[in-house]
Amino acid sequence: MADKTAGAWQRREFMAGLALFGAALGASLGPADEALAAARRKAARLAPHQALMRDVAQLVIPRTGTAGAGEVGAGTFVLLALDHGLDGTRKPLADALRADPAVAAFARPDGSLDHASWLAAELAKRAGRPFAVATPAQRQSALAALDHDAFAKVPAAQPWHPIKNLILTGYYTSEIGGSKELNYELVPGRWDxxxxxxxxxxxxxxxxxAIDFG
Known part of the structure; x- marks a missing residue:
C-alpha cells in the first residue's frame, strides 16, 4: 500500500503539534486564562508518558506496508483518551484489581487507575529495567508477556485491555490506518x-x- 511521504503532515500529528505550540505560547505570554492554564497542566501531565506510549503503540502495530501506530500518533491519542476516561478508564477500579497491590498502587484519589503510570511500572518490571533503556528484544518480550497474561484470563478485567483497545482505535481512525491500511470508500459509494x-x-x-477492534 502507498505509505506516508517523507515530511508529510497528517491530521493527528498537526493537531498534536498545535496543542503543544499553544501550551508553549501560553507560557511565554505570562498569566493565561483558566482554559489555557488547564491545557498547559494537561500537556505537562501527559508529557512524561509520551515516548512510552508511542513506543508501545508501535510494537502493537509495527510498520509494514504502512506506517505503524506509534508513527501516526496513536500513542498521543491513547493518553488523551485515558485522560478523558474513554473505554471506562476513569471509573473506580474493579474489586479484583483493587485487591492487587501492583495495580492498587497506581489508583487515583477518586479510585480510578493511572493507566500510563501502571503500564510504565509493569513493563519495567517485566523487562528488568525502565522501558526507555531496554533493548528492542527486552521491550518485545516484556510487552508480549504482558499481553499474554492479560488475555489469558478473559473476561477478567485487566488494565492492559483498554490501553490496547485504544491503541487499535487510535490507529484505525487515523488517516493512515483508516484510508491506507484499511480500504476507504465514501458512503454511499457504489453497490456491488x-x-x-x-x-x-x-x-x-x-x-x-466490518471492523473488530478487540
Missing part, C-alpha cells in the same frame, strides 16, 4: 451485490460493522 473475498482483502474503514 457480489464481491470476491480473498486472503488479501482489507476491511473498509467506512463500514464499522
Amino acid at each position: 451485490p457480489d464481491l470476491p473475498v480473498t486472503p488479501t482483502t482489507r476491511s473498509y474503514s467506512s463500514d464499522w460493522t
Whole structure:
C-alpha cells in the first residue's frame, strides 16, 4: 500500500503539534486564562508518558506496508483518551484489581487507575529495567508477556485491555490506518451485490460493522 511521504503532515500529528505550540505560547505570554492554564497542566501531565506510549503503540502495530501506530500518533491519542476516561478508564477500579497491590498502587484519589503510570511500572518490571533503556528484544518480550497474561484470563478485567483497545482505535481512525491500511470508500459509494473475498482483502474503514477492534 502507498505509505506516508517523507515530511508529510497528517491530521493527528498537526493537531498534536498545535496543542503543544499553544501550551508553549501560553507560557511565554505570562498569566493565561483558566482554559489555557488547564491545557498547559494537561500537556505537562501527559508529557512524561509520551515516548512510552508511542513506543508501545508501535510494537502493537509495527510498520509494514504502512506506517505503524506509534508513527501516526496513536500513542498521543491513547493518553488523551485515558485522560478523558474513554473505554471506562476513569471509573473506580474493579474489586479484583483493587485487591492487587501492583495495580492498587497506581489508583487515583477518586479510585480510578493511572493507566500510563501502571503500564510504565509493569513493563519495567517485566523487562528488568525502565522501558526507555531496554533493548528492542527486552521491550518485545516484556510487552508480549504482558499481553499474554492479560488475555489469558478473559473476561477478567485487566488494565492492559483498554490501553490496547485504544491503541487499535487510535490507529484505525487515523488517516493512515483508516484510508491506507484499511480500504476507504465514501458512503454511499457504489453497490456491488457480489464481491470476491480473498486472503488479501482489507476491511473498509467506512463500514464499522466490518471492523473488530478487540
